[in-house]
Amino acid sequence: MNSPKxxxxxxxxxxxxxxxxxxxxxxxxxxxxxxxxxLDDAYAIQRALVALYERPVVGLKAALxxxxxxxxxxxxxxxxxxxxxFMKVDGTLRRSELIHPRVEPEIALFFEDLPTDRxxxxxxxxxxxxxxAPALEVIDSRYKKFKFTAVxxxxxxxxxxxxxxxxxxxxxPHPQLELAGVVLEKNGDIVQTGAPAxxxxxxxxxxxxxxxxxxxxxxxxxxxxxxxxxxxxxxxxVEVGDVIRCRFGGIGEIxxxxxx
Amino acid sequence: MDASDLTRFADELFRADIxxxxxxxxxxxxxxxxxxxAYAVQIGYLEKKITRGAHVIGKKIGLTSKAIRDAxxxxxxxxxxxxxxxxxxxxxxIALSTLIQPRxxxxxxxxxxxxxxxxxxxxADVLRSTAxxxxxxxxxxxxxxxxKITLADTIADNASSGMFVLGxxxxxxxxxxxxxxxxxxxxxxQLAVTGAGAACFGNPxxxxxxxxxxxxxxxxVLRAGEVILSGGLAATVTPKAGDWVTMRMQTxxxxxxxxxx
Numbered sequence: 023m024n025s026p027k028x029x030x031x032x033x034x035x036x037x038x039x040x041x042x043x044x045x046x047x048x049x050x051x052x053x054x055x056x057x058x059x060x061l062d063d064a065y066a067i068q069r070a071l072v073a074l075y076e077r078p079v080v081g082l083k084a085a086l087x088x089x090x091x092x093x094x095x096x097x098x099x100x101x102x103x104x105x106x107x108f109m110k111v112d113g114t115l116r117r118s119e120l121i122h123p124r125v126e127p128e129i130a131l132f133f134e135d136l137p138t139d140r141x142x143x144x145x146x147x148x149x150x151x152x153x154x155a156p157a158l159e160v161i162d163s164r165y166k167k168f169k170f171t172a173v174x175x176x177x178x179x180x181x182x183x184x185x186x187x188x189x190x191x192x193x194x195p196h197p198q199l200e201l202a203g204v205v206l207e208k209n210g211d212i213v214q215t216g217a218p219a220x221x222x223x224x225x226x227x228x229x230x231x232x233x234x235x236x237x238x239x240x241x242x243x244x245x246x247x248x249x250x251x252x253x254x255x256x257x258x259x260v261e262v263g264d265v266i267r268c269r270f271g272g273i274g275e276i277x278x279x280x281x282x
Numbered sequence: 283m284d285a286s287d288l289t290r291f292a293d294e295l296f297r298a299d300i301x302x303x304x305x306x307x308x309x310x311x312x313x314x315x316x317x318x319x320a321y322a323v324q325i326g327y328l329e330k331k332i333t334r335g336a337h338v339i340g341k342k343i344g345l346t347s348k349a350i351r352d353a354x355x356x357x358x359x360x361x362x363x364x365x366x367x368x369x370x371x372x373x374x375x376i377a378l379s380t381l382i383q384p385r386x387x388x389x390x391x392x393x394x395x396x397x398x399x400x401x402x403x404x405x406a407d408v409l410r411s412t413a414x415x416x417x418x419x420x421x422x423x424x425x426x427x428x429x430k431i432t433l434a435d436t437i438a439d440n441a442s443s444g445m446f447v448l449g450x451x452x453x454x455x456x457x458x459x460x461x462x463x464x465x466x467x468x469x470x471x472q473l474a475v476t477g478a479g480a481a482c483f484g485n486p487x488x489x490x491x492x493x494x495x496x497x498x499x500x501x502x503v504l505r506a507g508e509v510i511l512s513g514g515l516a517a518t519v520t521p522k523a524g525d526w527v528t529m530r531m532q533t534x535x536x537x538x539x540x541x542x543x
Contacts, residue, residue, distance in 0.1 A: 089472070089473070198532050198533075200464075200466070201463070201464040201465065201466060201530060201531065201532035202462075202464050202532065203461065203462040203463045203464035203465075203478030203479060203480065203532065204464060204478055205461060205462060205478050205480040211348070212348065212480050212481070212484060215476075215477045215478035215479075215480055215481040215515070215516070216464070216476040216477060216478065216516075217464030217465060217466055217476040217477070217478060217532070218464070218476075219464070219466040219473055219476050219530075220466075220473070220476040222473075223473050254476070255476075269461075269462060270462075271459070271461075271462030271463060271464060271478065271532065272462070
């Protein structure tokens, strides 16, 4: 799999995904033309894609954390994407920079000096994380009509696009974090509700899984980083003029406005 | 359409329920069936059960999800009556053979200790008249084949009610914002769906106020002691024999039920 031919293909597919994102245009899935690609190949494309930005890594995001999505993607485990500094927004989303963005609520965990020499267990996360915050993630698949397989989406950095963190970082442990009510409004209408249990039962389970996988893959994380633990509700499409407000019971709220 | 049509529909629903054999939608035969006529059918259907020994112990509110109202093209919820014969104790077992095509959803149940008899009932009246809330599982069911219901069909069919299970922890509404309490439904120990209180008509308290006013318009008063299932908080799950379903709700606690053949 590390033959020169495959290395060339990895670089070419990463370049195509990078160009699609920079030029704000959707492309066909890569699997139909490359049916032999494995999930490992997909992560190699993701690493090459992330490197093309030449921007600092600020964290990770968990993907495919709901059973429904795993079944739809024919996988049994979640995956991860890599967050870069330019993806962080503060209250405003510029629609013209994105293809077909969708917003989903998540719990963000913050880490500092995470041990990388051993496997992490989910029951350690409350101690290892320095805190948590409510978050909105903006996903924006580079693929036409948001249609993809697991290999496609891992290569495409798991549709990572933008993210916004709540103002306050809260301490852990937080009682019944998995049952905090999450209420997502679009232009004043409640469009989604859920609870953090939607991500593999608990955000800590998702966190431990994704951290172990990324560390095993040799992903270089900064000393301090953020982890988005996975979408709590279905992702909501947004257009210019939309205002998303999300309340997290006992945790806080976030608003995001979509401009041209 | 006359009174005999309504009586006939009530008879057919009663028979479908006894025989566990679903029937065609009422509106397939009578497309003009109004909401008012459908509630009259519901009352006729329930009177047959009451004649045979059942007692009304509360109400249930349906169509509290905006997505479901949009799908049925209606702009307000509906209601049905809870009978003592529908109640199952927490952790109990329901035989699927007693139902037709059940689905399970998690809800908040209000228990009243004052009548809601104000000329117009507000959220403040509901808060003042609620002794406490408990977590609940509602097992909805439809006497209409394949759940092919319109608004009038489900109203006539007692708002598609089946059975219900109440949790054993009481919580008062003091300083509690039900909208922001999260919930999770586990199906055989695996997480199935999550939601929050706001999924029910924006606020379960508002849902109960809507019910009280709707009943007033029909000349009925919600009475102290009634239990009120305020509406589903997430998508339903479909049980099979041998399954168990649990709802866990922040602050309110949990409630579970098993299913046998």
